[in-house]
Amino acid sequence: MxxxxxxxxxxxxxxxxxxxxxxxxxxxxxxxxxxxxxxxxxxxxxxxxxxxxxxxxxxxxxxxxxxxxxxxxxxxxxxxxxINTGRANALVAEGLEAGKVPELAGYAQRRAEVRYGTKSRVDFLLEDPGRPACYVEVKSVTLKRRPGLAEFPDAVTARGTKHLGELAEMVRQGQRAVLFFLVQRGDCDRVAPARDIDPTYGEALDRALSAGVEILSYQCNLSPAGIALDGRLPLAV
Incomplete structure (x- = not known):
């Protein structure tokens, strides 16, 4: 971008x-x-x-x-x-379009801001005939307190916890659900939940993982000219 x-x-x-x-x-x-x-x-x-x-x-x-x-x-x-969280979805959409996220490749249709759950909208709904739909929720990650470690959230997020429950429910209904951590900084090599900042979110993330929600984490390459999706980062649960 x-x-x-x-x-x-x-x-x-x-x-x-x-x-x-x-x-x-x-x-x-x-x-x-x-x-x-x-x-x-x-x-x-x-x-x-x-x-x-x-x-x-x-x-x-x-x-x-x-x-x-x-x-x-x-x-x-x-x-x-x-720091502009409004850029996150556009960056992920651009990465999907360019084939930079192989884990989410091969879907015939991509729709944004689709209603699901309880009065929520999923960031992206990927659909393709003959296989389950894929619900993708994007979270912009900017917090770094220790060398190489990106963390989410940087404040208590009831909304984020709600989204995790809704993603887990999609899996229980036979669909695919993905939480996409977009790390908007290039100086990290792994991602983890900030459990001390929001213990409830950390517990909800554990439940979502156990239910079958997938976690993808990608970092960004940033300059004053633009921002682009870069390589995948491992999750440090």
Missing amino acids: QFPDPLIPGRLLRRYKRFLADIALGDGSEVVAHCANPGSMMGLAEPGSPVWLSPSRNPARKLKYSWELVEVPGEKEGALVG
Whole structure:
């Protein structure tokens, strides 16, 4: 996924009200950017961090910029993290289209935002004659607290727990269900549930695995030019 317009570099001043961030640009001006991330963004919102913004093409939009990337300290050098959770489904869709997810290849039809469960919508429904449908739920992963380990969630997520139960129910009905962890950073080599942050989610994940829900984890290759799906990561339960 290439960004449609060049990203604008800046420095984070503060993130507040969950969806707003004050950014200092290189010319000395300050702007308010939309922060499309409902999580805690643990470790990603330190004042002074280098950030990149995308400009809006909609002249009627109140906020003219969206926060896309942040650079965080790494073991050897700075690492880029994609904080815009709204990009996750598009990145996975692009990866599926390009055949970068062999575990989900070969389906004749892919639909997005299909109703299922209890007042929920699954991110992708893959269908093909002669085999069970595949329900795919995408989760954007940005948290890293230990070297090489990506974790989800970064805050308590009742919604995420609900989705795990609904995926397990699809398996019980004879369908296929996949939880897709999209790690929007390139400095991790494995993924694990953050059980200390949300023990209920960790327990729900264990039940989902026992029920037959599959877990796929892929990381991303990020730059100010764009983001692309990269290699698969193992799950460290």
